[in-house]
Amino acid sequence: MLLTSRRGLLAASATGLLAGKSALAQPALPANWPDRPIRIIVPYAAGGITDVISRGMAVGLQGTLGQPVVVENRPGANGTVGTLVAARAPADGTTLTMGITDTFAINRSTFRSLPYSDENDFVPISMVTRVPFALMVGAHRREITDYASFIREARREAGRLSHASWGVGSSSHLAFEFVARAERFEKLHVPFAAQAPGMQAVASGQVDSMMLPVGGANSLAVDNRARILALAHPTRIELTPNVPTLTELGVPLATGLWLALYAPARTPAPIIARLNAAVREGMRNEQTQAVFRQQAGAAEPSTPEELAAFAARERVQWAQLVNEKNIRVE
Structure with a gap:
């Protein structure tokens, strides 16, 4: 993890x-492998x-x-x-x-x-x-500008803020569960069959947020279709140098x-x-x-x-x- x-x-x-x-005791590799x-x-x-x-x-x-x-x-x-x-x-x-x-x-x-x-x-x-994973929110949530406002809205909405994943029990789902548990808020899980449909749902405003690999999150952020709020990594990275880590924000998650x-x-x-x-x-x-x-x-x-x-x-x-x-x- x-x-x-x-x-x-x-x-x-x-x-x-x-x-x-x-x-050494195994048969030798066939000379023409792979054929x-x-x-x-x-x-x-x-x-x-x-x-x-x-x-x-x-x-x-x-x-x-x-x-x-x-x-x-x-x-x-x-x-x-x-x-x-x-x-x-x-x-x-x-x-x-x-x-x-x-x-x-x-x-x-x-x-x-x-x-x-x-x-x-x-x-x-x-x-x-x-x-590393990144926590992103769709551009339609204009009131959420950073991690602090994300947590504020998640607590205020009490189970209505939605998050996408690529399946129940997926690493995307479990990583978000860790954040929700650490920050003590309820949420609405919307599982998809794959990463790409979940991303598209966030970009189109159908779902509010998602935890996913930072490369995918960044592809939406550069087009202003989503905002990256935090990175689940021990340190900041070159791809998103201005994005704080969850550790910086008080959540000990690096995954x-x-x-x-x-x-x-x-x-x-x-x-x-x-x-x-x-x-x-x-x-x-x-x-x-x-x-x-x-x-x-x-x-x-x-x-x-x-x-x-x-x-x-x-x-x-x-x-x-x-x-x-x-x-x-x-």
Whole structure:
């Protein structure tokens, strides 16, 4: 849940050398691998940050692996539909999925019956990037000019101020719940099927506010269709230098969305190693880096073991908030 430093991520696991030794016993990587196109399943609709980052990453991987890398959107049920498709794909390294906070940390707590196991049905490849959340309000709420006036109006309206998310129990929903709990106000939750429809609802004045990745919020702010009130990040960032952090405003929330590549379980270790190396090399692609920068992210490659340890900690932290708020998806 918390956005930790790169150093903290690297310190999360010291098992890389052991994994390297075990990999020596694995069959060698086929000389011609990959010999066919690779697909990245995105379990959300086009236009959201998971889709945008995946397409940026596909550019880098394609140049590194020498095969077309295509993005396939399979949205539904807060990422469970597409993630299940990826879990059932052949374990040959040609089908990957872009896992995010929701699909690999939160859903196991919010869904009473999750159709996949984020631990047993997948093997981690590498962290890709992490982006902070921003709290934004639609331009139609002219009386809300900053965070203080947002809280004032939220308390005054007592459950009528609406906020969008990309689904019940999503990271967008839970991050807003944290702020509402900290500031002691009631609100009206309006869940959508994806990030983009929620953004459009705020921009058109149908919904008042939303917690979402700062890149998406900034795309509306620059067009004067929304205002960014606060950033859920430890420090201010270059993309929005004048936006205060929630920590500055007295709310100890530093969170956002992390994105990482996974393959189906039983994918051979040599293929995972090759994919990990390809991710690291592909992240050097300038077009890929430009996509990350537009979303206020940066390339954050990791070992598979580091990603596994990070995701395990995330599951524990998000489960605490889910259980406290008793948020469940039937």
